[in-house]
Amino acid sequence: MTPPDDQIFHLATPAQWTLATATGEVAPPSLATEGFVHCSTEAQVASTIERYFAGHDELVLLRIDTDQVATDLHWEESRPGELFPHVYRAIRVDEVVEVIPWRRAANDPA
Numbered sequence: 350m351t352p353p354d355d356q357i358f359h360l361a362t363p364a365q366w367t368l369a370t371a372t373g374e375v376a377p378p379s380l381a382t383e384g385f386v387h388c389s390t391e392a393q394v395a396s397t398i399e400r401y402f403a404g405h406d407e408l409v410l411l412r413i414d415t416d417q418v419a420t421d422l423h424w425e426e427s428r429p430g431e432l433f434p435h436v437y438r439a440i441r442v443d444e445v446v447e448v449i450p451w452r453r454a455a456n457d458p459a
Contacts, residue, residue, distance in 0.1 A: 412447035
């Protein structure tokens with residue numbers, strides 16, 4: 350399997366993004382427990398929200414500059430046959446090139 354040539358996003362709650370801007374880095378609990386920051390391609394964002402953020406009505410999609418994280422970016426199989434981007438360090442706030450607000454539509458499943 351070859352990694353997709355795609356943009357990558359880290360999904361966070363608005364509170365998590367506020368904390369990241371205060372500390373200067375995106376360092377979710379997975380960094381301490383698994384050694385990396387979970388990310389998704391644009392095509393994977395919807396399924397990631399469904400699977401891991403079902404109880405959230407508001408998120409921010411943080412688009413990461415893949416050139417800046419390239420040496421620490423690894424594409425790994427997380428679901429059978431599907432590669433996901435993992436960044437093996439905290440992501441600096443200045444490596445986030447776009448912050449996209451996301452709100453669950455009224456008819457979306459919770």
